[in-house]
Amino acid sequence: xxxxxxxxxxxxxxxxxxxxxxxxxxxxxxxxxxxxxxxxxxxxxxxxxxxxxxxxxxxxxxxxxxxxxxxxxxxxxxxxxxxxxxxxxxxxxxxxxxxxxxxxxxxxxxxxxxxxxxxxxxxxxxxxxxxxxxxxxxxxxxxxxxxxxxxxxxxxxxxxxxxxxxxxxxxxxxxxxxxxxxxxxxxxxxxxxxxxxxxxxxxxxxxxxxxxxxxxxxxxxxxxxxxxxxxxxxxxxxxxxxxxxxxxxxxxxxxxxxxxxxxxxxxxxxxxxxxxxxxxxxxxxxxxxxxxxxxxxxxxxxxxxxxxxxxxxxxxxxxxxxxxxxxxxxxxxxxxxxxxxxxxxxxxxxxxxxxxxxxxxxxxxxxxxxxxxxxxxxxxxxxxxxxxxxxxxxxxxxxxxxxxxxxxxxxxxxxxxxxxxxxxxxxxxxxxxxxxxxxxxxxxxxxxxxxxxxxxxxxxxxxxx
Ligand code: ADP
Numbered sequence: 001x002x003x004x005x006x007x008x009x010x011x012x013x014x015x016x017x018x019x020x021x022x023x024x025x026x027x028x029x030x031x032x033x034x035x036x037x038x039x040x041x042x043x044x045x046x047x048x049x050x051x052x053x054x055x056x057x058x059x060x061x062x063x064x065x066x067x068x069x070x071x072x073x074x075x076x077x078x079x080x081x082x083x084x085x086x087x088x089x090x091x092x093x094x095x096x097x098x099x100x101x102x103x104x105x106x107x108x109x110x111x112x113x114x115x116x117x118x119x120x121x122x123x124x125x126x127x128x129x130x131x132x133x134x135x136x137x138x139x140x141x142x143x144x145x146x147x148x149x150x151x152x153x154x155x156x157x158x159x160x161x162x163x164x165x166x167x168x169x170x171x172x173x174x175x176x177x178x179x180x181x182x183x184x185x186x187x188x189x190x191x192x193x194x195x196x197x198x199x200x201x202x203x204x205x206x207x208x209x210x211x212x213x214x215x216x217x218x219x220x221x222x223x224x225x226x227x228x229x230x231x232x233x234x235x236x237x238x239x240x241x242x243x244x245x246x247x248x249x250x251x252x253x254x255x256x257x258x259x260x261x262x263x264x265x266x267x268x269x270x271x272x273x274x275x276x277x278x279x280x281x282x283x284x285x286x287x288x289x290x291x292x293x294x295x296x297x298x299x300x301x302x303x304x305x306x307x308x309x310x311x312x313x314x315x316x317x318x319x320x321x322x323x324x325x326x327x328x329x330x331x332x333x334x335x336x337x338x339x340x341x342x343x344x345x346x347x348x349x350x351x352x353x354x355x356x357x358x359x360x361x362x363x364x365x366x367x368x369x370x371x372x373x374x375x376x377x378x379x380x381x382x383x384x385x386x387x388x389x390x391x392x393x394x395x396x397x398x399x400x401x402x403x404x405x406x407x408x409x410x411x412x413x414x415x416x417x418x419x420x421x422x423x424x425x426x427x428x429x430x431x432x433x434x435x436x437x438x439x440x441x442x443x444x445x446x447x448x449x450x451x452x453x454x455x456x457x458x459x460x461x462x463x464x465x
Contacts (some may be wrong), residue, residue: 002187009179017168024164032157040074040142047138051081056130061090069093077142084134120144180274189217193224205232237407241421244408248288252281291422294353295405298429305347305433307458312383313339313376315348319355320374323363331368343380345458346434355429357423358387358450365448366391382436386451393444402440403428427452434458 047069054065061081070092073079079092122144128136192209199207207228211221259278262268317338327334362372370390377384394402398409405425427450431438435458442448 002183004180005183005186005414010176011182013175013179018169021164021168025367028160032153036074036153040077043072043074044077044124044140044142045125047079047140048128051128051138052130055136056126066092067095068088071096074142079141080139081128082137082139084137089136115194118253149151186217189213189221193221196224196228199233200228205235233401233404237421241405244421245288245292249285252284255281258399291426295422295426295429298426298433305350306349307345309343310346310348310351311341312344312346312351312385312454313342315351316385317320317357319352319359322356323359327372328361330363330366332366333371334371335371335373339376339378342376342383342456344383344454344456346454347430350430350433354452355385355387356428357427358452361423362387362389362391362448365389369445381457382453382454382455383442384448384451388447388449390447393446393448394440394442395444399442403438 013463050069054069055061058065071094073092073094075094075097077094081089081092119142120143124140124142126138127134128138189209189212196207196209205228208225211218211225217353251260256278259274261266263274264269268274317336320334320336324334359372359374366372366389372387373388375386375388377386394409397406401407402409403424405422408421409426428438431452432455434454436454438450438453439451440448441451
């Protein structure tokens with residue numbers, strides 16, 4: 001990955017460089033050849049006047065003066081000065097051109113740009129005018145497309161290309177170093193994360209990675225740390241649960257065995273009262289095993305709810321009635337006024353479990369003289385049910401965790417109340433299955449309130465999402 005990233009950076013640099021050089025080259029060539037063409041035309045425009053001046057100031061075609069004019073001619077330009085009758089008087093060529101031509105003829109190995117092939121020529125006939133009118137004609141032949149011929153221009157062009165080449169090499173060098181450094185910087189936190197993930201996979205759940213940035217990699221590191229943290233918590237909960245479940249199973253089993261031994265030894269009579277106690281213990285075991293099974297199935301997503309139209313006020317009323325004897329026996333007061341029927345789409349069995357668990361918790365965690373109140377508020381699209389108690393409340397630090405399976409706040413107290421930490425996990429799963437929401441508010445020492453919002457129609461809720 002590091003290598004691939006580095007090579008991609010490098011490829012981008014090379015492509016950018018290539019395109020920059022090509023475009024600079026193109027623009028430069030064009031500008032430069034335009035400049036050369038312009039200067040050729042300017043020189044040619046001034047030529048008749050210069051020749052005329054030269055002739056008249058000396059009274060003849062003076063070689064010195066002609067030589068200085070020839071020197072100023074653009075390379076590649078040939079001028080024949082003729083009498084108006086057509087007879088050639090002399091030919092003008094930039095002497096530099098002749099010199100360079102000879103140099104390359106002598107094979108001195110110096111190519112000053114003269115060995116080019118001129119495919120197209122342009123020609124012009126200029127009249128050289130004196131006081132008595134046209135006294136000579138200059139026939140000019142020059143390359144249609146100006147090329148770099150002049151050594152000064154030539155060295156200017158090569159200086160430009162040289163600096164372009166040096167800049168390109170520098171960009172390539174700095175770019176390669178930067179891309180090597182950037183790809184390393186990007187990859188090394190990922191490599192650290194991979195190592196940490198491998199360690200977590202091997203069971204070292206304490207593994208954490210340092211978060212050094214706030215970008216996507218930093219967010220990934222934070223998410224990884226949270227995941228490892230959660231795995232650690234889940235692992236602790238699982239261990240705790242195994243210990244608790246062993247305890248939960250052993251207590252009723254020990255009690256049943258003691259009763260049976262007492263019956264066998266004739267110490268206790270197998271009467272209705274004692275058999276009821278055994279039956280209660282068996283029910284506790286059965287309840288525990290069905291809680292476990294339901295939670296497991298719900299968490300695997302395999303719970304197949306049987307949705308029908310359920311009268312929720314009737315369902316809550318029945319659940320309350322089931323628990324009323326226990327609540328009264330404990331000396332708690334109950335506030336529940338059965339409202340008019342409200343039908344919602346739901347699974348009757350699961351919803352009963354949900355409200356039973358909430359009410360049973362309220363009962364378990366409230367001491368006499370306390371109050372448990374249930375309120376139902378129907379809305380056009382959903383129904384809100386809240387179960388409030390004036391019990392022991394839930395410590396702030398436990399609030400976000402109570403819906404985790406096997407989580408129990410204040411373990412010693414929960415053991416007394418005989419919980420396993422499954423009830424609320426199941427409540428959460430059932431609420432989600434019904435596309436509802438669940439909220440808890442609690443103050444330690446004052447009480448708790450669980451509020452459930454259930455849609456009247458599940459399909460509509462799904463469509464809206
Ligand atoms: P449990 O079987 O222990 O009751 P739950 O999942 O039903 O398991 O509840 C998890 C924990 O949340 C409980 O152990 C208890 O500490 C806390 N809790 C739940 N309901 C209440 C409540 N009404 N009042 C105080 N604490 C509660």
